[in-house]
Amino acid sequence: MSVTDGTSGARGHAVLVARGVSVELGGNRILDEVSLEVRAGEIVALVGPNGAGKSTLLAALAGDLLPVAGSVEVGGRPLGDVGHKQLARERAVLTQEHSVSFPFTVREVTGMGRAPWRGTPAADEDETVIDAALVVTDVTRFEHRAFPTLSGGEKARTSFARVLAQGTGAMLLDEPTAALDVRHQEDVLVQAREAARAGLAVVVVLHDLSLAASYADRVAVLAGGRIVAEGAPAQVFVPATLESVYEYPIDVIVHPRTGQLVVVPLRHVGEQAPASAAVHTENSPLEVDRA
């Protein structure tokens, strides 16, 4: 069940487009001529090692950062031509940080997602949309609790409920699964999947490559500010590509029962270590998978 309606554009047209986007922060080039198209009805996962520029690309697509070169288009128009309010009706963003400075309740925070629609006919549906968003993120149980008293995972789910309630045609999610337990990680991506089925364009930054392989239609692998591989998970997630990007031995296997791709780092805990982790293994075998 999705809280977004399926009327937001025909399936398949490009909703978010980045063309040769370069972003500099503090004099460092974080993104280097990145081009990416996200179409209605698909989930594009951004993966890559720390500092590869995933969140920066997401922020550039969201309109938070101004590129020094290239352009970003939302719904066929350059970002600069879309006003604050209009932009908020076209794309919703889930940031990594979930903080609310005053003790608003979970329901009130979710309701803030409806702000862009105030004064429009869509506002009539506010309560229904909020209810549905609370249910699918599994926060109804504590909808009257104050946000600052929640656990990290509960906060993340509430923020996700707010993003769903915004009811936009595009959704940008920056590590939505970071603070969540296994079940709620799957829940978030199932919801993203549902949203895509309803015609939304979804961009999601993920660290868990198996999650990306299972839920994304396309994967863009970033490294050093560039997209080094892009395509369907089965094409992109090959050991050679991943090992060179992450600088760590990685294997990709097919799950015997579900047939899904499973991406596993090769761990040699207690055995002979892989070359790149050898130093750590000598002193502390448990450090291997963090190398």
Add this chain to the structure above:
Amino acid sequence: MSVDVREGANRLAVGRQRPLPTNDTQASGDGDDLPPRTRRGRAAILFVALSVALVVVALVAAGSGQLRVPPLEVLGSVLRHIGIDWLPGPSHPQGDAALWDVRFPRVTMAMLVGAALAVAGAVMQGIFGNPLADPGVVGVSSGSALAASTVIVFGLTFAGSWTIALFAFAGGLVTAIAVYLLSRSQGKTEVVTLILTGIAVNAVAGAGLAFLTFLGDTQAREQIVFWQLGSLNGTRWQYVVVVLVLVVVGIAASLSFSRKLDLLSLGDRSATHLGLNVERLRAVAIVVVALLTAAAVAFCGIISFVGLVVPHMIRMIAGPGHRVLVPASALGGAVLLMLADLVARTAVAYADLPIGMITALVGGPFFFWLLRRARRSAGGWA
């Protein structure tokens, strides 16, 4: 644990509900765990209670003092002035004159200044995302006072009664912008930074005030000293009119953007994602805070902590939503300052205590309590 009465939500959630947690209520005294209906109900009761309190306290305050007038006679006098002869006026021969020349302007001023300070506090806390922001604590009042003092010392009168208000506004605006720029880093205002910025700004403004006190003649000195303590003594209708205009404009503006302040509590970035022009809202809100602070400071001096205490109490009763917080703070501030002024002029016979002293006496410990709470919830600060 609250009970969900909405059937739809329950039906949709079937199969998803897990066993009810046993320690779901983490009471923090901020209106947590209140269903929205309760919050809305509380807000309605709050507005009624505050409105009744406003009228009752105004009548009692206006009748109290060396010349006592019972509240009903005060009401009678007011009604008679607008042509309704339901109640007898003051029985004392000088009663009417005392009320209309001295008491009413003073009580009205207390109402307006209290409302201005409380709303300025609520708005400031909203834009800083920090419940410890207050025009007095962070030094906006001092900046306002410094600029207004130059009017006293140099005897400027080019805009009549408005001269001092104009300077107070300019001083408040410059300080508010400075505090904002100095205390903000990476889109956030940490409690420590805010308080330390306030200390620095208050120190600089204090130095300026000391210099002006040194420059001024005896009369100006006395005026500045008393004014730093805050007092509503000697309020005249012509001052009330100036303050009324500023307060009406300031509160109307605050009400117009009160909903947007809610979004700001999500942080700048998320607020922008929800279509809010954060920079423009901040700019407007800072001007409004300066305007309201100037309205309070211009004729009554520095009265601190009202902007801290009132919004906090309102949040505890009716939740943090600014659409309720702003108007309720205006009413609450008006009631609180009328009471404080009543104490100031009746606690000691034949003496008019500085009202800033009264509010600081109550507000200081309250501020300390808030700080301790903030430290606890932030997990301590180094």
